[in-house]
Amino acid sequence: MIFLTVGTQFPFDRLVKAVDDILGEGLIHEEIFGQIGTSSYEPRNFKSVNFLEKREFDIHLKKASGLIGHAGMGTIEMALYNNKPLLVMPRLSRYREVVHDHQLEIARRFEELGHVLVAYQKEDLAIKIMDLRHFIPRRRETQVAEVVQRISFYLHHMSGDNVNMDFKKIQ
Amino acid sequence: MDNKKRLKICLAASGGGHLTELMKLSDCWKGHDTFFVTTVPLVKDDLQATGNIYVVGECNRQHPILVLKVFLKCVKIAFKERPDVVISTGAAAGCMICFLAKIFGARIIWIDSITNIARISLSGRMVKQIADLFLVQWPELAVKYKGVEYIGAVI
Numbered sequence: 001m002i003f004l005t006v007g008t009q010f011p012f013d014r015l016v017k018a019v020d021d022i023l024g025e026g027l028i029h030e031e032i033f034g035q036i037g038t039s040s041y042e043p044r045n046f047k048s049v050n051f052l053e054k055r056e057f058d059i060h061l062k063k064a065s066g067l068i069g070h071a072g073m074g075t076i077e078m079a080l081y082n083n084k085p086l087l088v089m090p091r092l093s094r095y096r097e098v099v100h101d102h103q104l105e106i107a108r109r110f111e112e113l114g115h116v117l118v119a120y121q122k123e124d125l126a127i128k129i130m131d132l133r134h135f136i137p138r139r140r141e142t143q144v145a146e147v148v149q150r151i152s153f154y155l156h157h158m159s160g161d162n163v164n165m166d167f168k169k170i171q
Numbered sequence: 172m173d174n175k176k177r178l179k180i181c182l183a184a185s186g187g188g189h190l191t192e193l194m195k196l197s198d199c200w201k202g203h204d205t206f207f208v209t210t211v212p213l214v215k216d217d218l219q220a221t222g223n224i225y226v227v228g229e230c231n232r233q234h235p236i237l238v239l240k241v242f243l244k245c246v247k248i249a250f251k252e253r254p255d256v257v258i259s260t261g262a263a264a265g266c267m268i269c270f271l272a273k274i275f276g277a278r279i280i281w282i283d284s285i286t287n288i289a290r291i292s293l294s295g296r297m298v299k300q301i302a303d304l305f306l307v308q309w310p311e312l313a314v315k316y317k318g319v320e321y322i323g324a325v326i
Contacts, residue, residue: 073188073286077326099231102286109288143323144195150322151199151280154304155178
């Protein structure tokens with residue numbers, strides 16, 4: 001089963017309809033389940049709900065062989081953290097889905113880094129869904145500990161008068 | 172860390188990715204007093220904060236009335252809480268609280284969101300003028316902009 005999730009804050013009819021259309025045209029035969037949030041388009045060719053409780057959401061996430069979603073950091077992080085292959089379609093300002101094209105930028109960069117697959121337009125979607133089956137996402141290395149250390153260092157020295165100390169010299 | 176003064180820290184992030192990024196840094200504010208400023212009530216349950224949680228609502232430049240509403244709420248918060256430090260990942264509401272808290276003498280720590288790759292966010296570019304510590308999550312941004320540091324990515 002592929003789990004389609006578009007977040008719960010904003011609709012993403014373009015993606016929901018595109019997935020529905022390619023199932024309708026028989027281009028793919030994967031089972032799809034969707035959490036479509038506030039999208040107004042009602043899919044005919046796969047099961048969907050508007051919202052899932054966290055517990056139910058996690059059950060679907062665990063069961064899914066792959067995920068389809070928008071290129072939001074929440075979705076990307078969830079997929080990487082759970083080691084699930086993710087296909088994203090960026091929300092675009094051209095369709096008034098977002099104010100800036102950040103999702104396009106992050107999709108491009110994370111695709112280059114091997115973390116996600118990207119369907120830039122509806123026409124790419126069917127083939128990318130097929131690719132999802134064999135896609136192994138590259139693990140992402142983060143530097144949370146180092147950033148925490150940098151901020152903690154700053155906070156620690158706030159009480160003293162040497163606030164502008166050069167962190168790099170101290171290290 | 173022994174005789175460390177307890178600081179009052181304002182944690183500010185819009186719901187969604189900004190908040191996820193900020194929460195990755197939760198080890199920073201252990202042992203300090205904190206309160207949250209965020210934009211959507213949904214996330215309230217996820218914040219395991221000891222301090223107050225203020226939900227100011229979403230806004231962007233397309234909706235000036237909303238911006239004003241959020242701004243006034245932020246004025247109230249900054250005036251009431253008087254934080255020593257603001258730590259924010261953005262976006263608009265985080266930017267406002269940074270400027271307002273700065274008026275009351277707060278130090279500003281800004282971590283620009285990972286989604287800004289080609290350039291720093293609009294909020295970030297404004298806060299950069301007053302930030303005491305400004306971190307970016309892509310090395311090329313630290314080359315492109317003066318006064319910003321790249322330590323690494325949090326997400």
